[in-house]
Amino acid sequence: MDRPDLPLNGLRVFEAAYRQGSFTRAAIELRVTQAAVSHQVARLEDRLGVALFVRASGGLVPTDEGRALYPVLEHGFDAMARTLDRITGHRHIETLKIGVVTTFAVGWLMPRLPEFRRTHPAIVLRISTNNNRVEILREGLDMAIRYGTGSWTGLEADLLLDAPLAPLCAPSIAKHLTNPETLGREVLLRSYRSDEWPRWFAEAGASCPPLTGPMFDSSLAMADIASEGAGVALLPVDMFARRIADGRLVQPFSTVLSAGSYFLTWPADRPPTPAMVDFRRWLRAVSAGSTSHASD
Incomplete structure (x- = not known):
């Protein structure tokens, strides 16, 4: 034929x-x-x-x-x-284009990338950050790390890290917060996911006050504003561990909300390249170690 x-x-x-x-x-x-x-x-x-x-x-x-x-x-x-x-006779250098939600990139991935570069010198990573809105194919990406429930049409997804949310604020505000009800006196910074604060208050066994604070599409922006004492933000605690450790942010209550996790995603109909396989394997191993360490 x-x-x-x-x-x-x-x-x-x-x-x-x-x-x-x-x-x-x-x-x-x-x-x-x-x-x-x-x-x-x-x-x-x-x-x-x-x-x-x-x-x-x-x-x-x-x-x-x-x-x-x-x-x-x-x-x-x-x-x-x-x-x-x-x-x-040339060593094959493969470029891998990854989209990453900014909070995860700054709070977890970037400090660990030197290890990946050391162990995978033949893979060049090109990372672009986003506010959790990404289209892998249209943006010319190979894979993307995003926050959510793990269910995206046409995509495969590997769970990397759970991301429980808790109120974080500056020390000057935290000293006035004696119970969840006292949050009603503060400016509550909001994300575009409007159900998060009501769900956290329900988890804490308290009534959610009227939500009138400014709305953001970036957890990093909320963290910056919260650390300046301009409000309280509901944030993924583990992504801001360094700010908590150095005292810029405080977690006044132990109650956390399980609202989503970070996932590595890629098109289901795309055969994985060797670089995709290697990055996925490395990321799963490192995130598993991170989870194990966090639970110790």
């Missing part, structure tokens, strides 16, 4: 467009014009006799055929690169 003579360049352009979710961003990555990317994809679709994308106002939406083709190409291009490196 005759097979279509598929242009390698067209396949590479399709792979970049799929990953970027945009002809424009793919063109920037490949250093060509947007028109050239569109032409290459259209030519490939004509050769295959199927549509690979649906052009929508929000960007490119892959068809079923496009979603089936992408992981095969991605795996193939990576395999070719490793084989060529072996043939030419």
